[in-house]
Amino acid sequence: AQSVTQLGSHVSVSEGALVLLRCNYSSSVPPYLFWYVQYPNQGLQLLLKYTSAATLVKGINGFEAEFKKSETSFHLTKPSAHMSDAAEYFCAVSPSGSARQLTFGSGTQLTVLP
């Protein structure tokens, strides 16, 4: 069984500030981990993924995430927020090496203040 917990349903940062979105997972087998972004009335776009290679994963739009097995975490960061980063972000997990469905967290709405 797998699950994902995203701490903080709403996060606000000032433009230019660090973005940190938290994700903790629970998995009985080695996981694959994903971060997706969703803009209003649109589908989900993949930001980055961890598939048991490098623990620090770089994605699109300047985002990165670090897989920490000891903390069962996969937090998403970006050094400097841009207004266009305002969106909802979802962390997801699936069993590694399989084509199984993704299990999503409940999402974090990121607001970027001018």
Next chain:
Amino acid sequence: DTGVSQNPRHKITKRGQNVTFRCDPISEHNRLYWYRQTLGQGPEFLTYFQNEAQLEKSRLLSDRFSAERPKGSFSTLEIQRTEQGDSAMYLCASSPGNAGNNEQFFGPGTRLTVL
């Protein structure tokens, strides 16, 4: 555009009516997934196809829901006797068939409103 497409984008129906949604995956992706997303929540898995075979169904998929992928290409999701609780965004995703790659590409979704 070679992404995942879904039709219609919006559907408003009255309680008790049947509705059908269509998903066209990225060509040559042999895996296709359906998810449901309600307001303020992450997507929840409904069902999954490998080519034309439906391999897994969630407990969320009641007997009023049926999905098909007859030729291993596009898929349809039908909801019979709709209820107000069916109101949600229905998302389709596809992924390649190579082992170990579970990157899923999502369509824009179909928003269903049941009055």
